[in-house]
Amino acid sequence: MFKVVVVGVGEIPCSPRHAGMDFRELLYQAAKEAYRDAGIKSDDVDAVIASGLDFLDGVSITDSYTPDQVGGRLKFNTLVSGDALNAFIHGCMLVATGMHEIVAITAHSKQSDIINYHEILINQLNPHTIRPLFPHPHVIAGLDAAAYLDRMGADPQVLSHVAVKNMENALENPVAAYPAKVGVDEIERAEIVAAPVKSGHVARLCDYAAVVVVARDGSRRISGNPIYVGGFGYGVGSSSMELSLRNWGEAGWVKPARRMLMDMVGGIDADLVEISEPYAHTELMTLSQLEVTDEKPHKMLLDGELGRSGILPVNVSGGCLGMGYPPNAAGLQRLVQAVKLLRKEGWETALVASPENELADAGSLVYLTVEV
Amino acid sequence: MRRVAIVGAGMTYFRSMLPQTPAEMCFEACRKCLDDCGLSVKDVDAVVVGSAPDAFDGYHNKGQAVVEAVGGLGRPFSRIFVGGGTGVGVAVAGWWHVASGVFNHVLVVAWEKMSSPYPHAQTLFQTIFDPVLEQPLRPNLIWIFALEMRRYMEAHAITKELIAEVAVKNKANALDHPYAQLGAKITVDDVLKSPILVWPVNRLDISPTSDGAVALLLASEKEARKITDTPVWIDGVGACLDSQYWTNRDLSYPYYLYLAAQQAYKMAGITNPLKEIDVYEPYDPFTYKELHHLDGLLGKPGLAPKLLAEGQLARDGSYPTCPSGGLLGVGNPIAAAGLMKVAELYWQLSGRAGRRQVPNPYVGVAQAWGDLMQVAQVVVCRV
Numbered sequence: 001m002f003k004v005v006v007v008g009v010g011e012i013p014c015s016p017r018h019a020g021m022d023f024r025e026l027l028y029q030a031a032k033e034a035y036r037d038a039g040i041k042s043d044d045v046d047a048v049i050a051s052g053l054d055f056l057d058g059v060s061i062t063d064s065y066t067p068d069q070v071g072g073r074l075k076f077n078t079l080v081s082g083d084a085l086n087a088f089i090h091g092c093m094l095v096a097t098g099m100h101e102i103v104a105i106t107a108h109s110k111q112s113d114i115i116n117y118h119e120i121l122i123n124q125l126n127p128h129t130i131r132p133l134f135p136h137p138h139v140i141a142g143l144d145a146a147a148y149l150d151r152m153g154a155d156p157q158v159l160s161h162v163a164v165k166n167m168e169n170a171l172e173n174p175v176a177a178y179p180a181k182v183g184v185d186e187i188e189r190a191e192i193v194a195a196p197v198k199s200g201h202v203a204r205l206c207d208y209a210a211v212v213v214v215a216r217d218g219s220r221r222i223s224g225n226p227i228y229v230g231g232f233g234y235g236v237g238s239s240s241m242e243l244s245l246r247n248w249g250e251a252g253w254v255k256p257a258r259r260m261l262m263d264m265v266g267g268i269d270a271d272l273v274e275i276s277e278p279y280a281h282t283e284l285m286t287l288s289q290l291e292v293t294d295e296k297p298h299k300m301l302l303d304g305e306l307g308r309s310g311i312l313p314v315n316v317s318g319g320c321l322g323m324g325y326p327p328n329a330a331g332l333q334r335l336v337q338a339v340k341l342l343r344k345e346g347w348e349t350a351l352v353a354s355p356e357n358e359l360a361d362a363g364s365l366v367y368l369t370v371e372v
Numbered sequence: 373m374r375r376v377a378i379v380g381a382g383m384t385y386f387r388s389m390l391p392q393t394p395a396e397m398c399f400e401a402c403r404k405c406l407d408d409c410g411l412s413v414k415d416v417d418a419v420v421v422g423s424a425p426d427a428f429d430g431y432h433n434k435g436q437a438v439v440e441a442v443g444g445l446g447r448p449f450s451r452i453f454v455g456g457g458t459g460v461g462v463a464v465a466g467w468w469h470v471a472s473g474v475f476n477h478v479l480v481v482a483w484e485k486m487s488s489p490y491p492h493a494q495t496l497f498q499t500i501f502d503p504v505l506e507q508p509l510r511p512n513l514i515w516i517f518a519l520e521m522r523r524y525m526e527a528h529a530i531t532k533e534l535i536a537e538v539a540v541k542n543k544a545n546a547l548d549h550p551y552a553q554l555g556a557k558i559t560v561d562d563v564l565k566s567p568i569l570v571w572p573v574n575r576l577d578i579s580p581t582s583d584g585a586v587a588l589l590l591a592s593e594k595e596a597r598k599i600t601d602t603p604v605w606i607d608g609v610g611a612c613l614d615s616q617y618w619t620n621r622d623l624s625y626p627y628y629l630y631l632a633a634q635q636a637y638k639m640a641g642i643t644n645p646l647k648e649i650d651v652y653e654p655y656d657p658f659t660y661k662e663l664h665h666l667d668g669l670l671g672k673p674g675l676a677p678k679l680l681a682e683g684q685l686a687r688d689g690s691y692p693t694c695p696s697g698g699l700l701g702v703g704n705p706i707a708a709a710g711l712m713k714v715a716e717l718y719w720q721l722s723g724r725a726g727r728r729q730v731p732n733p734y735v736g737v738a739q740a741w742g743d744l745m746q747v748a749q750v751v752v753c754r755v
Contacts, residue, residue: 001473048613055432060425060499061455064743067613074631077613077747078461081435081451090450090465096472098373099609099639123432236449240436256446264474360436362449 004092005226006368007102008038008213009336014177014206014324017112023057026209027108028069034104034211035071039223042071045213046100049091050077051084051107053328055120058113070106070211083276084210085331085354085364089232091214101216107333108209109326117205117327124359126241137358138202140243142194145281147249149196152288156196158298160187162280163200163321165307170318173337177206177324201280206324210332212339217372227339230349230367233260237361246361251282253355253363254289261365268292268367270351272313274338276330277320278358286353287314290365316341330354331364342370376470377596377603378753380409380589381715386553386703389487390583394429395441397585398483401708402442405479405587409599413443416589417475421451422462422482424706424742427496429485442481442587454613455500456657456742458482459586459710460749463738464609466590467751476592483585484705493581500744502616514578518570520623520745521660525572527624528674530663532572534681536563538659539576541680542694545687546701548727553582553703563659577659582703586711588718602722608640608752618744629668629741629748640752642735645670649752650733651720652691653713655741656698665739666693668748692730695720710740710749717753 010033012018012026035042050066059065063079066072076099080087084107091105111117121137122130149156164184170176187200214229215222237252239245261268270292277283287297293312300306306314317323317337326333331354338350348370355363382404384390384397392400398421406412419442421435431437435451438444454461459482466480486493497513524530537560546555558576566575596603610632614621621627633645642648654665666676666685679685685693696702696716699709717736719725739750 047611053433054426054499058499059501059503060427060496061453061743063454064500064613064616064746068615068617072613073615074612074628076611076632076635078452078454078465078611081453082433086450090452090468093468093472093474096474097468099468099471120432123430124436127430234448234450236436236439236444236446238445239440241431256448260448356436357433360433362436362439 001096002098003217004095004214004229005217006212006229006339007215007222007224007226008034009339010034010037011175011210011336012208013175014208016177016206018207023108023110024065024069026110026207027106030209030211031070034213037224038213040102040221044221045071045075045102045104047076047094047103048072049087049103049105050079051087051328052079053081055123056114056327066106070104076100083331083354083356083364084329085335085352085366086234088212088332088335088366089234089364092229092232095214095216101219102221103214105212105332107329109329110207111205111327112207121359124241130243138194138197140359141279142197144248145197145279148281148285151249152296152298154298157184157188158301159196159201159280160184161301162283163187166315166319166321169308169316170322173318173323176318176322178204179318179322197279203278203320203325206326208326208329208333210329210336212332212335225343227342228369228372230369231261231264232366233257234364235260240360240362251286251289251355252361254286257363257365258290261367265367268351269349271347271349272316272341273351274315274317274334276334276354278325280321282355283315283319290353292351335366338368342368374471374473375593376467376606377591377593378588378606378718379591379596379599379603380405381718382408383551383586383712383715384584385551386582386584386705388553388580388582394483394485395438397583398438398481399441401585401587402479402481405589409589411589415477416443416479417477418448418469419444419479419481420462420465420469422453422458422707423484424453424455424458425496427499428489428493430488442479454743454747454749456706457710457740457747457749458707460714460738460740460751461611463588463711463714463751464611464749467606467609470590470592476595478590480588480590481585482707482711484707485583486581486705487583514570514573516745517658518573521572521658523623524660524664528677530677532564533560534677535659536560537680538662539563539700541686542656542698542700545695545728546697549697549702552697552701554580555697555701579657579699579704582705584703584705584708586708586715588711588715604718604721605754606751607754608636610635610750612748614746616744616746618746625673626664626668626748628746629665630671632748632750633669636750636752642752649735649737651695651730651736652693653696653716653738654693655710655739656694656700657704662694662698665741669737669739687730695728695730713738714751721753721755
């Protein structure tokens with residue numbers, strides 16, 4: 001198995017709306033930056049793994065719209081649906097086969113073109129038993145949050161602490177859409193969207209695109225500052241279309257994903273963690289099952305240990321609460337932030353976690369290291 | 373690079389309106405596949421599924437709708453799609469799961485449920501076109517394939533009568549396929565006299581809309597030899613996607629397919645496909661597409677029609693093509709149809725194709741195609 005390295009990352013700033021650009025133009029900008037970062041030209045890319053979903057792009061077989069703007073025309077291409085971190089893992093597997101040396105992974109969100117995002121989301125649920133109830137995704141998130149807090153014996157106010165931490169972290173991230181210095185009281189005063197979830201606990205959507213270049217370690221066609229892909233894992237927890245089968249308050253997908261990752265790396269010693277968190281509780285719920293700490297996440301949070309200078313910095317980039325949540329692209333957004341942090345801030349290892357979306361009990365993990 | 377084998381296959385009937393849900397179809401295909409190789413779902417390390425537009429099933433992120441049925445709960449599960457190329461594309465994806473060294477047993481599943489869209493799947497196909505430049509024209513897939521067919525006929529001076537022989541051959545071959553939807557004894561005259569939908573495309577030039585599912589089990593070399601004495605090796609894979617702007621290219625030759633095939637041949641060590649390949653399963657949603665694709669697989673524009681005219685594409689010919697019956701005969705549940713072609717290679721090369729058996733095949737190639745006439749996925753198998 002060939003070792004895989006991340007050699008280039010590119011993204012466009014998160015924004016509530018990139019007016020006048022469609023997702024192809026967003027991807028073009030991200031690809032240009034990624035290839036420049038990797039020290040390559042688009043001609044050097046052997047294969048492209050895209051991430052996308054038809055309903056979010058408003059077209060069917062959205063993969064067909066990928067190659068032109070990222071230099072993928074007449075090359076090996078495929079599309080992995082679901083969160084982009086899973087596409088990244090497939091890109092790594094493709095490089096590991098030895099068939100291709102340099103692979104680009106793409107993800108995009110043009111949510112500002114979508115007028116009924118939450119309605120689209122519930123089309124993931126059973127059309128006979130659940131959809132007729134027309135549950136808003138926030139309601140399902142509220143049930144999850146309540147179950148998690150109950151299981152942990154945590155006060156609902158911890159959700160506001162997550163939001164405050166992440167939005168404040170985002171102040172130092174130039175591509176974040178929603179950085180803010182806010183107090184817990186301010187978040188607590190926000191309207192309830194589905195108890196215990198308040199509006200400040202919901203990551204606001206953003207337009208975004210990212211391209212990541214992975215390569216075979218030792219490839220002579222690349223230059224720059226590689227980050228090693230130490231391992232990865234992905235999995236499904238419970239049914240994502242039947243609420244009655246869900247293990248409320250648990251990110252069930254983490255268990256099989258973590259098992260796979262552990263089989264590859266033996267042990268995880270993460271200096272920092274980046275978690276896609278469409279809701280504040282998603283960060284805590286995911287963290288609790290990653291088993292990277294013995295302490296309950298909410299206690300660490302309240303003790304400041306999940307902060308930038310804490311024992312286990314989580315979402316130093318600002319997370320989705322601070323940067324914005326790009327549907328389907330959040331996993332690659334987190335991975336790009338982890339790579340940038342490893343390069344600039346002196347940390348040596350990072351764990352990236354991303355659920356497939358707000359409703360699915362599925363997701364992916366990637367472990368990055370500065371050294372082999 | 374680890375060698376990867378197909379060790380089991382299973383499929384449902386291909387029908388115009390199967391009563392099963394997508395999950396039920398996938399479950400049936402998986403169960404048959406696992407029974408075929410004597411394994412249970414507990415032996416599966418990971419599952420990768422393929423299915424084309426989400427709109428067919430009416431689900432957002434529709435892979436999640438079949439997770440339980442394919443044994444995906446509690447294990448790695450992904451969905452890939454590349455339009456009509458998905459069926460072979462998902463086999464290519466299954467290949468990299470194993471060839472990378474990450475997994476040893478991977479269940480590969482493809483399905484399509486085309487009977488759900490109302491009033492017809494063609495309505496949903498309008499949503500694949502560029503929403504700004506093309507959708508306002510209310511295009512229909514048959515229109516653009518008619519353009520491509522016309523261009524192909526013109527480039528190589530091919531007659532409608534000759535192209536019709538593809539339908540005659542494939543529907544007859546499908547009579548021997550136990551899961552086929554449209555096996556039939558028809559004549560060239562039947563094809564030519566069937567209703568013209570968009571000239572030069574007649575009704576019998578087109579494969580049907582279908583429901584169906586197919587599953588394969590892929591294994592690493594070490595594991596494959598424990599499971600079966602007749603593994604069929606995936607020795608070459610290729611994929612290629614051309615520009616989304618289909619109007620900008622010469623429709624007479626699928627250059628993107630040629631490139632994908634060359635990737636697969638290079639990996640498999642094939643230098644002269646015409647001499648080294650014993651059985652061909654090119655994607656044949658339309659009659660002309662079998663020839664068009666065979667040209668690309670052979671790297672020789674205009675050769676396939678000549679081989680057809682000489683009778684060499686028959687099951688007992690020198691270059692048996694679509695011995696399964698293809699999409700024209702077995703049916704066209706899009707993603708499942710592509711994976712059916714890989715399953716056919718498995719059955720042919722392991723000597724288990726029954727009445728469809730081609731004499732002593734050693735190497736086979738399967739291919740699928742799709743998106744806006746721009747994607748090709750290729751698999752080369754060998755015993």
